[in-house]
Structure formats: C-alpha cells, structure tokens
Amino acid sequence: MVNPIYIIILSLLAGFLLSIFDKGGRKLSLTVFYSVLTFNVFVIADWFYRFAILGVSTLTINTAGFSAPLSINLQLGMLESFVLLFANLAGLLSAIYLIKKFKESKISSLILYLILIMGVNGLVMTRDLFNMFVFLEILSISTFALTILTKNKKSLSAGFKYMIAGGVASTFFLLGVIFVYYFSGNLNLEFISSNDFTNYGLIGVFLLAIGIFIELKPFPANGWALDVYESVNSGIVAIIAVVNSAAIIFVLYKILPLLPTVYLSVFTGMGIVTYIFSNLVGIRQSNPKRLLGYSSVAQMGLLAASLFYTTKLGVSQNISFLIAGGIFINHFIAKALLFWIAGIVKKNNIKDWSVLRNNIPLLILFGISLLALSGLPPFPGFWAKWEMVKVFVGSKYYIGLSAILVGSLLEAFYLFRWFGYTTKNKLNKETMEQVQFSQIFPIIVFVLILFFTSFWIMTNVYSLNYFNYLPLVAIFGMFLISFLRSKVKAIISIAAVVLYGYFLFPLGMSIQLLFGIIFIIGSGIVIISTINRKNTGKGFYGFLLMMIFGMGNLIIAESFLAFFINWEFMTIAAYLLILRGKRAKIPAIVFITFSLAGAYFILAGFGYMPNIANNGAIINTIGTIKIPLMAMILMIIGFLVKSASFGAHIWIPGAYAEAEDDVTPFFSSMFSKTGIFGIILLAISFIKQTPDFDLFYWLGWLGAISAIVGAFLATFQEDVKKLMAYSSMSQLGYIIVSISLLSHLGWISGLYLTLNHFMFKAMIFIAIAGVIYRTGTRQMYKMGGLIKKMPLSFITVLIGIIAISGVPPLSGFGSKWLLYNSLIEKGWFLQAGVFFFASAVSFLYLYRMIHSIFLGQMKYEHQNIKESPIWYLIPQVIFIIGIMAISMYPNLIIQPLNTIVGNYFNSSIVIDGYNVTSSLGYWNGNMVMYVTMGVFAVPLILLLLINGRTQTVKQFNIVYAAERPESPQTTHFAHNMFSHYYKALGGLTKPRIQSFWNYVSEGTNSLAGLFRQIYSGNGQTYILHIILYIVAIYFIMGV
Amino acid sequence: MDIMIKIFYAIISIIVATVYGLTLGGIVRKIYARAHGRFGPPVWQPFLDIIKTHGKRVSISHGIMFYLGPVFRFAGGLGTYLFIPVIFGSAIFSNFSIAGDLLLVMYFIFFGQLGMALGAGEGGHPYSPIGIARGLSQMTSFEVPFALSVIAIAIQYNTLNITTIVAAQQGGITNWTLFTNPLAVIAAMISLLGMNMHSPFSIVLAPQEIPIGPPIEMNSSFLATLQTNRGLFAAAKLVLFMNLYFGGATNLLIMVIKTFLIYMFSVFVGAAFPRFRPEQSMRFFLKWPTIIGIVAIIFIAYF
C-alpha cells in the first residue's frame, strides 16, 4: 500500500534528476525512467484492486498538513484509480513503444514524457480547481513539447496551433476558476456546490466548463487537434489521443456537479454534434492518423455526451459507469492500438496499407482494434452503446439517439473501408520494416486487456449464458489450430457444428427446430463442400464457425442482448468471410455498411423493448410481451436489411457474387434466413396483441415488391452468382409475404418456403461453385454446353430450378400452392397477382441460367474439364435427396409445420393421408408425383420403342441457314438473352434504388467535403473557431 | 383396382382429347388458308404429319436432355389434361383431378414448357434459345392477366377446386362466369390468345414453312411427339377455359361445341391481326388485360 502521492513525488524527483542521471549514460536514465513508469502502474493497480475488489473506501490525501479547504487535497477512489490505471499503463506501454526514439533523442524528451504522465496523475487526483489548472498546464506544456519528438515542418506547425488553441482554452479555464472562486469562496470541489452561484455567477461555471470542453476538441473548434494527430509521432499521439483525453474528460467529470441542467443538455448536444460531424468528415479522410484523429475527436464527443446526459438524467451509477466506462475503455485501448500500429506501418494513405499484409499477426491485431473501435461485441464499446440506446430511448431523446447511431455507422464505414483497403488493395513489392519487439509488445498487452475487459463485462455484468461465448471460442479455437491442414480443420468444423447442434438444440416441434435444421444441420452439410479447398488460409473456418454459431445462438438466445450480440457476431463473421473474396473490397464495405445500419435499427428497436422474462429462449417468451409499434418498425427494418428486402437489396449482388464460391451457399441459404427468423420473432408478439396499425400488411407489400423486383433484376444478369443473388431476394420476398400474412396457412407456407429455399439455394450455389471452380468464370455466356461434362451438376441445378419455379411435382409447387391459398384466403388478391407474375418471371432467369451454362454450345476451352469435385457433389446429393423426399411425401414437412404453427394459430387445413385441404382447394403431393411419373414414363417408353434408331450426334452438329456455323462460340445464344424483354420491361429494373443509395452516399460525401472545409489549416482560423464556438455555446445556453 | 379403372378412363379421355385437339388444328389451318384465299390442307393433315414424321428414317438426338425434351413436353400436356376434370359429372372424364386444384393445373403447364425448353436448349441451335427466350417472356406477360382472372374466380366462388367452380356455374347460361364475372373472362380470353401462340402472338414459333422456334432441331419421332402434344395441350387449355368461364360441359357434345367456339375466337383474332414483335406483345398483355384483371378482382372482392 503505497500512498499514491508517491507517484507524483517519484516522477518529479526522477524528472528533476534525470539529466543528472543521464550523465551516467543513457542506460541509467532509461532505467530510472522506465522504473518510475512501472512503479506508477503498480501503485495504481494496487489501489484499483483495493477499491474494486476489496471495496476500500475512497482515499483522500491532504497536503501541507492541513485539511481540505485550506490545502490542496488529492483524491483516489474507484473511478480515479480506474482512469489512472489505464493512463499509466498506456503511458508505460507507449514509452516502451518509443524506446528506440528515447534512446536517441535528448534527455529532455524523457523528462517531458515522465512529467506528462505525472501531470495526468495529478490532474485526475486533485480536487482543487486551481491545482487542476496547474496540472493542466503541466500536461499541456509537456505535450506541446513532445509534439515535436519527431521534428518536421508539419509537427512544428501543428504544435504551434496546438499551443495557441490550448492557451486560449486554458485562459478561459483560468477565468472560470477565478470567478468560481469569487462566487463560492472556495477552490476545492468538495466545498463548492452549484447553489453558490447566482444566475449571473453561473458564467464562472460556464467559463470553467467551456475551457475544459474546448480541450476535448469539440466540433468544429478542433482543427488544431486534428493537425496534431496527423503530424505527430505515433507513440506521442497515442498518448495525446488517449491519456490526455482521459485526464481531461475526468476533469470534466469532476466539475459536472457544478453544472446546471441547461448546460448539461447543451453540452450533451454538442458532444453528439461532435460525434456525428467528426465521423462525417472522417469519411473523406485518407491519412490514417488524421482519420484516427477524427475518430478520437468523435469518441471524446460521445464520451462527453454520455457523461453529461447520464448526469442530467441521474441515471444509476452502474449504468452510467457502464456507458461512460465502456466508451472510455474502448476508445482508450482501440485508439492507442491503432495509433501504435499506424506508427509501425508508416503509410500516409490508408490505400497504401496493404503492406500490412506482409505481417499477418499485426494485421489481425489491426482488425481487432478496428472491430473494437466500431463498437462491435464483445468489445466494451458495444455494451456502452447498448445501455446508451436504452437510456436515450427511455428518456425519449430521439434526435440524440439517431445522431449517435448515424455517427456510429459513419465511423464503422470508414474503419471498415480502411480494413478493406488493407486487406484487398494491390500489394506492391515493398516490404515492411522489421517490427521491433518493443513496438509489438504494447500492442499485444493492450489487446489482451481489451479481451479481458470484454470478457469481464460479458461474464460479470451481463452474466450471459455460456453458449453466447461459442462464436468467440470458435474463432479463437480455430485460430489456435490454424496450423492444421485445411481438410482436417473442415472435419473439425463439421464435428463442432454437430456437437453444437446435438447439445444445444431442443428437439420439440417448434420454430426453433426448423431454424435449427436450417442453420445447424444445413451448415454442417454445406461445410462438406469446403473440404475441397487445398488451402483455406488462416481464419476461414474460424469465421465460418463464428457465423454458424452466431446464427444458431439467435434461436436459443435468452435475452434481447444475447440475441443482438449474436446477431453482431454473425454479421462480423459474414463480413470477414465476404472480404476473403478476391474482388470483395467494395461489396464487403457495402455489406457491412448495410448490415450495421440494419443492426443499429435493431439496436434502437431493442431500446424500446420492455423487459422480458428470462426463462428460456426469447422465441418462446416473446409472446408474453407487447412490443411497441416503434420498436417493431425499427427492428423490422433491421431484419429486412439482412434478408435483402427491396430498398436494402443492393448489397446482395456484390456480397453474394464476390464471396468465395463455396461460402455463398451459407449466405443465401442460411444467413439470409436470420432476417426471416427475426421477423417471425416480432410477429409472434404481434399476433398476441390487438395492433392498432397493421404493420404486417405493408410488410406484405414490401415482400411482394421484393419478389417481383428481384425476379426482374435476376433476369438481366450475366453473372451467375448475381443472378442467383437476386433470385434469393425474390424468394425471400415470398417468405416475407407469407410470414406477414399472420395466418395459419400463411405461416405454414412461409416456413415451408424457408426450408425449401434453404435446400435448393444451397444445392444450386454449391453446384455453381463447382462449375466456377472448373471453368474459372462467373459469366454465364462464357460457358455453355457443360451438360456433357458436368452431368451431375446439371441434374442438381435442374432439380433446383424446378423446385424454385414451383413446377409440380417437386416441393416448390407445395410452397406455391400454400402461398396462393393463404394469400387468397387472407384476401391479399393483388399481392397474389404480383406473385404469379414474379413466379412467371423466375422462369426467365432460371432458364437463362441453366441454358447458358449447361445447354447450347460448348466453348473450346472447356473441352477438357471434368465434373465437379466430389466434395461439391456430396452435399448436392444430400440436398437432392432432401428435396425429393419432401416432394414425394410432403406430409413429412407439412405435418410438423402444422403442429408448429398450431402453437400460434388455429389450424385451417385438413391433412388426410397425403391430401392437404385448405378452405380453398386441395393438393395431394403424393398423387401428383405418381401421376407425373406416369405421364412422364408413358411417352418416354413410347418414344424409346418407336425411336430405336436414334443416332446421337456431337453438340455442334447443327445446321444453321443451310450451313454449319463457324464456331460453337458464336453459336451459343446466351449473352444478353432477354434483350427483347429488356426493351419491353427493362425500365422496371432501372437501378433506382441503387441510384438512391448512390445519391445518399455521394450526398454524404459532399457534405463531408463541405464540412471539412472549415479545417482550413490556418491556426488563426482555428482560434477564431474556438472563440466563435464559446460565444455560440454561451448564447445557446442563454446564461 | 380402383386405380386401374382410373387409368383406363384416363387413357380413353386422353385419346379423345388428342384426336379432338389435332382435328381442331387441322380445321384451323383450313380456315387460315381460306382466309388467305388458298385451298389449304385437309382437316386430317395433322394426323398425316404425325405419322409421316414418325416414319422418318433418320433420327438425330443431341443428348439426353434433347431426347427428354419432347417427353417432358408431352408429359406436361398429358399431366395438365389429366388434372382437369373434363366433363362435369362424368367418371370417365374426371381424370386425376383429385390430385390437385386449379393451381396445380396452372403450374403443371410449366412442366412441359420447362422440359421442352431444356431439350431444345441442348439442341444447340441458336434459334431454339431465341425462341424459348421469346416464349418464356411472352408467357410471363400473358400469365399475368390470366392469373388475375383466376384469382377473381377464386374470390367469386371461394374455391380453387375446378369441379366446384363448374358446379357453381350449372343451372342456366346466366350462371356462367362469362356473365357473372365478365371482366375476368375478358382478361382471360385475351391471355388465351397468347397461350395459343397464334398470330398476333406467334413470334415464339415464328412459323414459316417449318417452325424455327424452339423445336427447330427436333426431327422424326421427337417432332411427332411434339405435334401430338400440340393437339392434346390445345384441348386441355380449351377445356380448362370452358370449365372456368363457360359453365363447363355435362357431356362430350357440349364440350366439343364450347371448346370449338372458344378456339375459333382465338383463330379469328389471329387471322385478323399481324404478328407482334415480342416486346410489343409483352407491353400489350401487361397493359389492358392486366388492368381489366385488376379491376375484375377489385370489383369482385370489394363490391
């Protein structure tokens, strides 16, 4: 137990004497330097342990032998030690990071650094206002000086701007201090209360607060800070962005009790403004450090806003600590990590960061930092956001809520874009410098702490069920065994999926079972196709398992939180999987942007949710609560994004097409169903209430539009995977409409469609993967005539398209029959018409696909290709068997569905043997099958009998205008197949939604461009901004 | 035992329908010829054609799917026909309508088309996919008014069961859908024009001396199978329309008369109008007939 004042004493002593020590060699001075920094960390860690674990009460340290109002006192409590622990740790680690620099540069740099850290400690601990000013100046001056640790023109001018801006800010702070003293007669925070101030005396508080607030770099008075971030040595910037900000935000926290409510509101608003605008401007930024600067500024805005807002509302200590603390740690660690990494990479344009690929471990650490900074689970920022949304919704602060979510989205956008550049941009020959251990060590330590805090929150704060950890366990586990051969890993993955399903899934007749089959069993089967890979590279199976477990966990999630984190896990994994595709840079960013936007809608929706009993999966308990309409709408939007409904569909073609070929089946057949699952979840609650607004009626229309638009879009694709992607959009439209019917037959139809779509899409995509694997192209017109070479794949696709199109006797017809019956029964006649149209259009694209690939004339270059590899064929066969089985015996599936849906609706169909009778019509799948077989067999036999003399000729043996055509290439009619159709109806497929989103993105971009004009680079303008900002805030507050 | 009788009846029904359908085809050709001022082939010419093509010495196949194409097509025709109850109250002509309702019939039509498209596709001749592309796209458009019309009927009779629909139209001409729901009938009749692929919607086959649409590579027995199916399929469609819109038939004679008249309607329209280009026909179907269909639904559902 060391008195924390020793931190200050020892740092000062060492600081004063360092230059003397240095006479004895740099080794000695460095030893002293690092020992003191380490000592600080240990002292604070010890205290933190006492406060946090042992529950020791807050420590007050008087100086000069007098107690508080007379002398300056320091205070160390739980919060102080928490902040200081991180600050000192970051200080130590950054010092280690900079060791090379410190070995070379003047001794002054060590002194400055040491005293900077001392200043932070003092600033956080002191309770005296003027003493704060002194420590603030210590902090500032040492920071100013350290900005030129690497001296160049840029860092010098940035440092100068920093100084004058900091000078102005501290001048106002000082003015504030003196007026607070004047009005309250005290300088010690313990003895000042907000009651001391008359109305006009509040200006003292205002000056105090604004001085500190300016130091937090609020938009737009923060140009100087950004210049500093851009130009200063990374190790130092890490300190500025992280440690300094932490200290300053803590000062702000300390003076919070003085601020009247009006201030709190305005400052909250300003914090949020900073958050959204800094992130907005960030999207135009290409310099990594300046980009991080925008992000830092934004995060500080968010942190400040959360502090102000929770104080204003008087939110319980735990929650506000979780929010502010979460944002704090998240920003603190992630930002330090990123700045350190930026210092190692040394590229001044995020587009050149592909060199990082030469150093995979560092790339992974980089990715982790980005994920953390984006506020994704399990990292602390996520939990903060989760609680924050609840608080904001609870207090009806909708503007703030939407601003924060938009800001988060923008931030995630530029971070993920950066990651995309890093992983996908062309890698030039240049190699990275050898990374010093001293540089990588701090990064590793912080990443470990990041994970530790994340898990700590997961286990101790939320005590989540153990299976929620599985996605993370999966990715870690797979990472650990990444040295194994990929076939082995594939088998391990299958085993893992099987075990997961076996242990976690209830086998009762419920919706859970159905989706369990799709997500778990389906995944297990589809993984088989990946065995074909020779080398998967690192992470592939980890991502895959993470996604699968994430999807699986959705079904058994026991709370909204669990649901949402798994939703995010799944999304992250999906993003990483997509990103593995060769040309997936753009599609991946589009995917993650849309997905996160959707996720934020869901998050906002959960904010509105009432509490739910914590017994069993939410799918079973959600019926007991009434979901507010707003939550319903928000969440449905989120779910629709995932299932690529009309309006949010523009991510699918790219994401599906550019993902690796054997990954696409996961997306189409399983991943997209998560949206459906979500909608069902909401619908279960919806049907139990008497809604005043028939939301699902409009959802039905949206489904219908998706179906028809998807079909049209698919028709005009040349790229087979894009075609199937749009087909998925269309098919999901069917599912959405049948779920939104909210009737017994509708739901049977919806679930039946879901299952069906899962099977045929999986097998078609796997078959296509095989074809692409062999031919090396996705352009259908570059293929042709492959039926001769790949007959099995042809059969799969054939069965698949029959099933999709709903032609009897295969299972697709059952789904169509159910769909139309339920639509007409419900009275959605026009929608039924739309679906007839859509299903007719689906013939166009399906035929186009099968014809262009398998029929017609073969290309020369495909003369020697073989059938798909066996690993692709196995899952296809399994799915074919599945489809045939439920086609032959539809009761295998209708009967259970009848039971499942019977839990929610009164049964409206009669099942008698194989005969299914609805109120409108009837259908006997079994008999249809037999009749079809009969009518097929009879002509076939006749033809075989009559036509015994048939001679089979080569594919190209055709006559065309009385002559043999030139070459098979020119004879294969595949390119632009439906040009006439395009003439007639192509207008409907004009990419209006695409252009809408283009406008949105361009608009955002130009808005960002507009706003960043304020950062003129002129130091004087920046001071002007500060003055104007202060004046503006003053008048907004109306002091 | 039951099923054997059923099959036996079905065979009778099929033969009758095929012969009838082929004869109709012959008659139509005669009418066309007369309208053009020619003498024209004899009425039994389709039968002769089938026999002749069967008898071809050379039979060329391009592969399995090519081989199965006509089989699919004919199976489609057979199936479609078999799922329709032809004559109300007749055991022989009730076929396998117990297997499914109107929706089954509508979707089974696709069965043959899809198979044929596949077979023709394997033929490797560029004209086949061109024809198919046209055919499919034309189909998507004429299906719309037809589907709307069917929905209107389903609303009207509150069933999709063909037999029930026919039963509801018994007892006088005024009970026919034609009079109870004229808009739906108009929409459906227009789409029938497309379905029959007669002029002006005959771009799919583009009949010259020989058809140069999908069946271009088809020869000998393959072509014969297709020709046979043409007769049967035509009959099936006509019967379906008769059942849905014109009160069905209680005996064979009424069926023949009604279907003949329905057929003549499309023939006369075809003789009077020149051929549309594909996009023209699509626009056509998606304009007025569709609107009529929608109006029919709205009318029947909400008034």
Add this chain to the structure above:
Amino acid sequence: MIKKIIVILAMIGLIMMLFPLVTNFEFLENLNDLSTNYVSGSVNELNSQNVVTSVIVTYRGLDTLGEVTVLFLATAAIGFLLKKKKTKKRGSSELLQTASSFLVALIILLGVYIFTHGHLTPGGGFQGGVIIATAFLLLILSDVNIKFNHTILQVVESFSGAFYVVIGLIGLVLTIGFLNAKIIPLGEYGNLFSAGAIPIIYSLIGLKVGSELTNILDTMRGE
C-alpha cells in the same frame, strides 16, 4: 474581408458574453472564510508574516511545486527544441565585462535576499530567482561569448528541485503530510529563521527558478 467581419462579430459576441461579469460585479466587503483562515493561519500556525508566501509555500504548496515543474518543463522543452549553434561574435569591451561581473555578484546577493526573506517581505523564490537570472543575463550581455558551465547549472537546477521534493517528502515520512512546512520548528514570528521550512523551500525554489531561467536565456541566445 469576410474573415474580418467574422472576427469582429466574434469580438462583439465575446464582449456581450463578458459584459455582465463587469456590470454586475460587486466587490466583496469581507474576506471569505478561506482567506480569513489563511490570514489567521499564516500568523498562528506558520509564523509567517507574508500571507501570500505562506499560502504559496505551504497551503498551496502543490501548486507551487507544479509551477516549478512548469518552468522546469519549459526549460526542458526549449532545450529539447532549440539546437545550440556555435557562432563567434565580437565581444564587448573588457571594461564592461569587469564592471558587470562585479555587478553580478551584487545582483545575485539581492536575489538571495529576496528569496530568503520571502516569508517576511514581498517577493520570494520566483522573484529572487528571476533576479538571479538577470544577473546571468547581464553576464551574457556583456560577454556574448561567455560559456556557462552547464553541468553546474544542471546540478543546481536538478538538486534544488529534488531537495524541494525531498523536503516535501520528509513531511510525508513524518506522516504530517506532503510539503508540510512544520517539519522544522516554526521559530519566532518575524525572524528570518521562522515559519518552519518556508524559507528553505523558497530558497530552493529561488535557486531552481534562477538556474532554470538562466538556462532558458542561455539556450535562447542561441550560441
């Protein structure tokens, strides 16, 4: 031009903002409790005549330590920033140099007087330190080529600072609090050796400030 207008607008805003501070200002009639305590405490508890000094050195000793640190930082920072350039210059006259070195001794003496009497008279470590620095400035001015022994400067600077901290530390070790001036007897009111450790601390501060400022000046002159 637009910028000028904006600047003027900003100034007007600022004036409007600060205006109430002036117009509504009322001078207090009495000292507030805190300063009353300081005034009485200075006499009763610290035996220091100069209240300002006693507050600076003891009550708000941490501030002062910080202040010294700030100055120290500035020295370090300036040393860190500026590279020393060697340029020979014409020196000033012998006479001037001799005269000034004589003066220097006097000035240093004055400085020492000021900081040792900080608890009795106005002034203290800072002022004294500045005066000492002025003495060295005089040396610099009279002989542009003069070279200070940096090691001595540094030792003085470092150790005076370190001792300051150590004196503070003694209080902590005696468990009467960091920077407590009462570690040595308070002495008699009004005497030079009174007010506990205040004169010692102030002297150390004076030395430190003096050496620091000298250092700054030496660095800034750029030779």
Add this chain to the structure above:
Amino acid sequence: MISVIIIITLGILMIIAGIVALHLKNLLAAIITAGVISLLASVIYLILGSPDVAMTEASIGSGLTTIIFLYALNKVRKEKKDD
C-alpha cells in the same frame, strides 16, 4: 481616490499600448510596447495591494518575457540574414 485616477490613467495607457503593440509594423517596438504593458500592470498590482504580484510581474512579465521575446526576434532576424 488618487489610486483610482492612477488606475484609470494607467489603464488608458495600457489599452493604448496594447492596441499600438498589435499594430506596430516594427516588431522590436511592438515587443517593447508589450513589455511596457506588463510594467504598468505591475504598478496596478501594487495599488491593488499585491506587492508580491507586482514584483513578479515586473521581473517576469515585463523583464524576462520581454527579453525572451527579443531573443526570439533576434534569432528570427539572424536566420533571415543567414539566407
């Protein structure tokens, strides 16, 4: 009363000096003028009963600061000459 007059007089002088300091083209003169402000300020401190502050301001504010300013100016000028 006399102190008020002194303060007002000095104040006016200081304000003028401030404005002048900012507008003088000659940097040397500007720096000296700024130093004068500090010097005058120390007189004001004296009147306001803070001799400690007055001393400090006189020595640091007007003395040392001005010298540092001059050094800086000197350096800048030297650089100019060097080029």
Add this chain to the structure above:
Amino acid sequence: MIFALILGFALLLIGIYGMLSQKNLIKIVIGFSIVDTGVHIIIVSIGYLRNRTAPILNSVVDLGKAAQQVVDPIPSVLVLTAIVIGLAVTALMLTFVVELYKKRNSLSIDDYQELKW
C-alpha cells in the same frame, strides 16, 4: 476596483483580437501575452477589497484584526503561479516560432497550413 477589472477585460479582448487579426506569429504571441496580463489583472482585482493593505502581516497590520485589514491573498497566490506559467508558455511559443521560421522563413501564420481537412 472596478476600473482594474474593466481594464483586465479590455486587455483580454485586445489580446484576443490581436490573436485573431494579426498574421505575424510574433504578434500572435504578443497578443497571447496581453491576454495573459489581462487575465492576471482580472484575478488580482477580484481579490481587492476597498481600503485594505497588502497581506503582509508586519507591524503595519494589527495581527488580531488582520482579516479585516488585508486584501484577499488567494488571488495573489494564484496570479503568481499564473504569471510563471504564462512565462513558460510564452517562452515555449516563441521557441516554436523560431523553429517554424527556420523551416520556412516566414512569420506569417498563413504560410503554415499544409495540414488541413
């Protein structure tokens, strides 16, 4: 002493105006030091009480009634610290100016905007 207070604010405003309007780096620093002086005067004048002496309790002051005879010592203390800090900051700023000038040979703040957006 209200005039001193006004004077302080006036200097503060003049200094800020100087920082905002002057292009020359040294002038900006001068502006900053004027702001500092202004703030210091404000602080001291806030501690002023009418007709009282400096807080030096020598023979002039009656020790028993010291609290009724001296001005508030705290603002003086604060200003003392603030002045020294101001010196440090000013000196550092000037060093930066010198270094900047070395890099680019210009004293105009407009010439240092290579970092922006």
